[in-house]
Amino acid sequence: MSKIKVLDLQFLDTKKAIGSFLIPSEEGLILIESGPESTYKHLQSAIENEGFNVEDVKHVLLTHIHFDHAGAAWKFAEFGAKIYVHPKGYSHMLDPEKLWNSAKMIYGDDMDRLWGKMQPIPENLLIQVDDNDIITIGEHQFKVIYTPGHAVHHNSYRLGDIIFTGDVGGVKIGNHPIVPPCPPPDINLELWKSSLDKLDAENAKVFYLTHFGRQENVLELTQELRIILDDWANWIKPYFDEGISAEEITPKFMAYTKSQFQKKGLSEEEIQIYEYANPSWMSVSGLLRYWKLKKEGRI
Numbered sequence: 001m002s003k004i005k006v007l008d009l010q011f012l013d014t015k016k017a018i019g020s021f022l023i024p025s026e027e028g029l030i031l032i033e034s035g036p037e038s039t040y041k042h043l044q045s046a047i048e049n050e051g052f053n054v055e056d057v058k059h060v061l062l063t064h065i066h067f068d069h070a071g072a073a074w075k076f077a078e079f080g081a082k083i084y085v086h087p088k089g090y091s092h093m094l095d096p097e098k099l100w101n102s103a104k105m106i107y108g109d110d111m112d113r114l115w116g117k118m119q120p121i122p123e124n125l126l127i128q129v130d131d132n133d134i135i136t137i138g139e140h141q142f143k144v145i146y147t148p149g150h151a152v153h154h155n156s157y158r159l160g161d162i163i164f165t166g167d168v169g170g171v172k173i174g175n176h177p178i179v180p181p182c183p184p185p186d187i188n189l190e191l192w193k194s195s196l197d198k199l200d201a202e203n204a205k206v207f208y209l210t211h212f213g214r215q216e217n218v219l220e221l222t223q224e225l226r227i228i229l230d231d232w233a234n235w236i237k238p239y240f241d242e243g244i245s246a247e248e249i250t251p252k253f254m255a256y257t258k259s260q261f262q263k264k265g266l267s268e269e270e271i272q273i274y275e276y277a278n279p280s281w282m283s284v285s286g287l288l289r290y291w292k293l294k295k296e297g298r299i
């Protein structure tokens with residue numbers, strides 16, 4: 001198998017926060033994840049540093065439609081690249097206005113700095129891919145593994161012994177601990193853990209995490225992720241039961257996760273990368289919503 005290049009998108013000038021993966025093929029370049037449009041320039045120079053041009057990218061596989069994974073996909077569609085997405089994310093990529101407006105309610109005037117712009121992707125370039133589909137591109141065959149729990153529109157992609165795990169495989173910077181990104185509105189612990197069971201059953205050797213990069217010992221990784229996912233959710237639960245607001249919980253949660261990181265020997269700078277890749281306030285909000293839906297019997 002030809003070599004997979006890990007491209008660092010240098011999100012907010014931070015290394016190893018958001019990545020994309022580049023795979024050459026007989027049918028042009030394949031990109032897994034586009035990153036947000038705000039880091040497109042970095043993505044472009046990373047592709048050029050590998051000796052290619054952005055126009056050489058013919059296929060973009062998106063694990064899900066969160067901005068940090070899919071925000072710049074439309075730029076590649078402008079050159080005629082095909083964009084692959086789960087059916088539940090399809091309409092938002094066709095017409096991103098609703099997605100954009102709901103994100104703007106959260107991020108306000110910071111949208112441009114964080115994520116950049118998003119434009120519609122033409123229907124003829126947007127391909128829906130679901131569980132067990134095989135995507136054949138030149139000499140490569142990708143197996144689609146539907147992996148909800150982090151987002152309802154989340155796929156992972158298997159290529160040989162490798163799985164590109166998007167966010168469902170967690171966030172892990174280098175040898176540091178693995179943590180679950182828990183943004184609203186789709187967090188579902190039960191679904192997430194059954195998606196991890198699905199990944200385990202694949203017997204893959206290597207995961208490529210969008211946040212960030214190549215990881216081996218994948219069974220240990222998923223097991224640690226299950227534990228920390230429960231740990232964070234159970235930490236939040238008493239605050240939810242008492243009706244305490246997300247604003248009040250967030251600084252306490254930040255202090256809690258910071259102490260977890262410090263116990264594992266992380267520096268202030270390393271803790272900051274985790275905060276960029278996986279903001280605490282987002283996890284508080286996502287896990288509160290999970291407990292609310294669960295209480296209401298909606299999940």
Ligand SMILES: [Zn+2]
Pocket residue numbers: 064066069150151167181
């Ligand atoms: Zn995500």
